[in-house]
Amino acid sequence: MNFEVNNKQFYDSLKSVFDVSVKNTTEDFDSAEKITMYIKDSSINVTAHSGTVAIIQKISNENTDGLGYQCIEEGLITVQSRNLMSTLESIPPQEKIKVFLNKTDGDFGSLNLTFGQNNRDSQTIPLLKSEVFIPEISKSFQQEIEINKEIFHDAFKKINFAVGDEPTRPKYMYAIVDCYDDQVDFITGSGARFVLNTIEGKTFLKKNKTGKERFIFPRNSIPSLLSVLNLSNDENIQIKESIGQKNSPDQILIKLADTIIVLLGIDFSVKTQYSDVMSIFKQDHPYKLNVHIDELLFPLKGIRATYNEDCKRVKQIHNVELDFDFQKSVFYFKADFQMKSSRCIGFIENKENKLKDNISFRANSAYLKEITQMGFYSGDIIIRFASSDKPVVIDYPEMENSQKLIKENLSLFFTTSKI
Amino acid sequence: MLKKVFILNGNLEQRHYVIQKIKDSLDKKDIYICDNECSFDYVQQVILDNPCFDEKKIIIINDLPFLSDDKKSSDRNKVLNKFKKILKVSSDDCIVVFNGLAISSKSFLDDIADISKVFNFPIKEEKSYCKKYIQDYLKENDKNMDVSLMSVFLDFISPNDKYVNIDKLNTFIKKLNNYIGDRKNILKEDIDAIFSDSNDYIIWNLIKNLDDHNIENSLALVDQMLSGVDAIEPEIVKTIMMLINRYRMILFSSDGFLKKRDKDTIWKSLSSLNKWEKKGSGQKRSVSPKKNKNGGDEKMYSSGYFNGIFYNNNQKNAPLFSYSRTHLCEILYFLQNILIKIRSGCSDAEVRNVFELTCLVICGYVNIRSLKEVQKNNYII
Numbered sequence: 149m150n151f152e153v154n155n156k157q158f159y160d161s162l163k164s165v166f167d168v169s170v171k172n173t174t175e176d177f178d179s180a181e182k183i184t185m186y187i188k189d190s191s192i193n194v195t196a197h198s199g200t201v202a203i204i205q206k207i208s209n210e211n212t213d214g215l216g217y218q219c220i221e222e223g224l225i226t227v228q229s230r231n232l233m234s235t236l237e238s239i240p241p242q243e244k245i246k247v248f249l250n251k252t253d254g255d256f257g258s259l260n261l262t263f264g265q266n267n268r269d270s271q272t273i274p275l276l277k278s279e280v281f282i283p284e285i286s287k288s289f290q291q292e293i294e295i296n297k298e299i300f301h302d303a304f305k306k307i308n309f310a311v312g313d314e315p316t317r318p319k320y321m322y323a324i325v326d327c328y329d330d331q332v333d334f335i336t337g338s339g340a341r342f343v344l345n346t347i348e349g350k351t352f353l354k355k356n357k358t359g360k361e362r363f364i365f366p367r368n369s370i371p372s373l374l375s376v377l378n379l380s381n382d383e384n385i386q387i388k389e390s391i392g393q394k395n396s397p398d399q400i401l402i403k404l405a406d407t408i409i410v411l412l413g414i415d416f417s418v419k420t421q422y423s424d425v426m427s428i429f430k431q432d433h434p435y436k437l438n439v440h441i442d443e444l445l446f447p448l449k450g451i452r453a454t455y456n457e458d459c460k461r462v463k464q465i466h467n468v469e470l471d472f473d474f475q476k477s478v479f480y481f482k483a484d485f486q487m488k489s490s491r492c493i494g495f496i497e498n499k500e501n502k503l504k505d506n507i508s509f510r511a512n513s514a515y516l517k518e519i520t521q522m523g524f525y526s527g528d529i530i531i532r533f534a535s536s537d538k539p540v541v542i543d544y545p546e547m548e549n550s551q552k553l554i555k556e557n558l559s560l561f562f563t564t565s566k567i
Numbered sequence: 568m569l570k571k572v573f574i575l576n577g578n579l580e581q582r583h584y585v586i587q588k589i590k591d592s593l594d595k596k597d598i599y600i601c602d603n604e605c606s607f608d609y610v611q612q613v614i615l616d617n618p619c620f621d622e623k624k625i626i627i628i629n630d631l632p633f634l635s636d637d638k639k640s641s642d643r644n645k646v647l648n649k650f651k652k653i654l655k656v657s658s659d660d661c662i663v664v665f666n667g668l669a670i671s672s673k674s675f676l677d678d679i680a681d682i683s684k685v686f687n688f689p690i691k692e693e694k695s696y697c698k699k700y701i702q703d704y705l706k707e708n709d710k711n712m713d714v715s716l717m718s719v720f721l722d723f724i725s726p727n728d729k730y731v732n733i734d735k736l737n738t739f740i741k742k743l744n745n746y747i748g749d750r751k752n753i754l755k756e757d758i759d760a761i762f763s764d765s766n767d768y769i770i771w772n773l774i775k776n777l778d779d780h781n782i783e784n785s786l787a788l789v790d791q792m793l794s795g796v797d798a799i800e801p802e803i804v805k806t807i808m809m810l811i812n813r814y815r816m817i818l819f820s821s822d823g824f825l826k827k828r829d830k831d832t833i834w835k836s837l838s839s840l841n842k843w844e845k846k847g848s849g850q851k852r853s854v855s856p857k858k859n860k861n862g863g864d865e866k867m868y869s870s871g872y873f874n875g876i877f878y879n880n881n882q883k884n885a886p887l888f889s890y891s892r893t894h895l896c897e898i899l900y901f902l903q904n905i906l907i908k909i910r911s912g913c914s915d916a917e918v919r920n921v922f923e924l925t926c927l928v929i930c931g932y933v934n935i936r937s938l939k940e941v942q943k944n945n946y947i948i
Contacts, residue, residue, distance in 0.1 A: 316599065316600035316601075316602075317597075317598075317599065317600075339597065339619070340612075340616055340619065342619070423597075423619070423620050423622075424620065427620070428619060428620070463608055464606045464608035464609055465608045465609065465611070465612040467612075512612070537617040538617065539617075539619045561619070563616045563617050563618070563619050564616075564617050565612065565615050565616050565617065566615040566616075566617065566656060566657070566658070567611075567615050567653075567656070
């Protein structure tokens with residue numbers, strides 16, 4: 149095995165595979181934190197597997213500008229991914245490196261990298277005996293879509309923060325992606341707070357079937373997935389789902405031009421078990437009011453300021469009061485702990501508002517804080533609810549992207565509390 | 568109408584049955600499971616949060632949560648008092664199940680009596696009852712086991728005791744049922760096979776054979792015990808420590824009987840002995856009684872363990888009467904000496920030889936004279 153390659157381009161090409169190999173790895177999984185490289189005449193095929201996410205990537209002169217790849221002798225090697233990346237980081241980016249095997253060094257030989265003037269500098273990485281195991285890739289799929297990569301990535305990123313993290317409530321440890329003919333709903337939630345990002349458009353999505361198709365993405369695979377998508381230059385991605393095939397495990401396949409990501413260990417029963425969040429988002433709430441988002445920024449900071457270190461020591465949950473006065477068209481955030489806060493915010497009654505009775509309820513300040521952290525800093529948000537013991541829905545102003553020909557609607561809802 | 572609070576104590580099978588019944592009785596439900604990683608604030612929030620989807624909440628509390636300001640030593644009564652307050656204001660849509668927490672606090676139970684239902688299921692049952700239990704289980708699964716084999720089976724689960732832990736029984740009866748597959752009749756070999764890989768089984772079986780002075784079986788069990796272990800010495804040291812404790816208890820009891828004390832008086836003295844543990848390091852190192860989960864002192868001997876030495880196993884002599892006082896002294900002397908020797912450094916082969924010699928001593932094949940001979944030749948002690 150012997151090849152030459154430009155360091156910077158090689159290092160950049162390996163970033164996605166490296167991320168998969170080290171992010172959210174399954175404990176004691178043999179293939180985790182390893183990278184296997186198949187050195188071929190025209191390309192390097194790189195694989196990594198974290199235990200629940202596997203990646204197969206083809207690196208070649210055709211798909212990587214300035215890679216300068218030249219295969220002298222074909223071969224297969226496996227190394228610790230951290231060793232490989234830290235070694236490449238230690239070599240000046242502009243250097244061309246020569247990579248070859250030294251079979252007599254260490255237990256299973258080593259990978260030698262020489263560079264610099266007359267190749268006088270060198271680094272070695274010990275080779276590993278067992279290569280990365282890649283599960284059988286399914287050949288037939290029940291569901292299949294093609295979607296614009298950037299839209300998918302950006303929409304997914306906005307809802308990622310809300311995915312549940314309690315292993316005792318596993319269904320919420322998934323992100324839901326519901327694909328309709330001209331619309332995709334991205335949904336995450338913890339059971340007490342949910343976020344929905346709806347993307348509408350005619351051109352960003354291609355489907356084989358009409359009607360709703362639901363894809364689910366396990367929490368631990370999302371960081372790797374987003375990282376790979378972020379680093380990719382492809383315009384579109386294919387997402388395919390395969391359940392119950394004879395020779396291959398249940399999987400979700402995300403296919404880019406030269407990269408395949410395989411998500412594994414998925415409990416597909418979540419697709420049907422997941423709560424019907426749309427029943428809340430689509431509900432016609434009797435209370436409906438408009439607030440400019442800027443108005444909330446400082447009052448919410450004031451509320452969170454009361455959750456100081458002393459308060460955190462004795463209280464893990466920080467519930468605050470919301471009092472709505474429809475006569476004065478104002479509502480108050482009130483926190484009463486060691487530090488106190490009472491902040492008044494003006495609102496405008498929405499033209500669809502049906503009730504004007506004053507109402508108050510309590511809610512977790514962590515959810516309230518998120519209202520101003522969704523990346524929207526202008527426009528009116530709509531706050532709607534049915535009663536003091538039902539969830540509160542927040543709708544953000546619709547965003548239109550004329551370049552991508554899409555409309556984006558973001559909403560969230562959170563539960564209220566008795567105390 | 569379902570109660571808001573269920574307090575389930577006792578064996579796992581029956582507790583799970585009640586939980587399943589609660590789940591089945593509700594159409595739309597959201598289940599939360601709380602363990603000792605959960606804070607009280609979190610559990611309180613889960614109980615008092617209004618449900619998002621008109622579903623009923625089932626909150627199964629497998630461990631009492633900790634108080635945020637007192638994570639390491641949350642007082643059980645303090646936590647229960649806090650629960651008392653929130654359970655009274657929680658909605659009817661929220662069902663809280665205290666699962667296997669052995670809650671017996673009278674003030675807690677009294678205060679929530681009108682909103683709660685308490686189930687106290689047995690933890691252990693007499694072997695005679697267990698036989699009927701096994702019969703019913705096997706009948707349901709279309710399997711058959713000879714009554715004499717049932718005694719063997721129960722003795723394996725609970726040696727030297729007339730009671731059997733129900734959870735253990737359920738585990739092993741299911742294991743046995745799965746092990747024989749479609750076959751109808753259960754054989755002695757099946758029982759041996761399902762117990763053979765259990766370390767507890769090997770140790771207890773070894774003790775039983777040592778009490779019966781059956782050296783052949785004892786040596787075979789030592790062989791079984793050591794096959795596949797990562798390191799021989801820790802395994803042997805652990806077993807020797809256990810044997811020292813056991814023979815010390817038998818000697819103590821035997822001595823009590825010689826002094827005409829009754830069983831209860833002997834147990835009273837024995838039950839006051841605590842387990843000890845080392846704390847800290849260097850100059851701050853100290854030894855103090857080991858604490859149990861509830862903050863009390865952990866005792867050296869359990870009543871079941873003590874009662875076991877009076878139990879007439881397989882119609883042979885009970886362990887207490889299997890050894891003379893001199894023999895017990897010899898055994899303890901030998902065990903203490905080989906422990907020191909092993910800890911001062913022995914090869915694996917030496918450790919194994921010494922332990923096999925221990926079995927010979929306990930079974931009465933090597934007496935004081937032989938021991939002295941061994942000592943004179945500077946073989947091991």
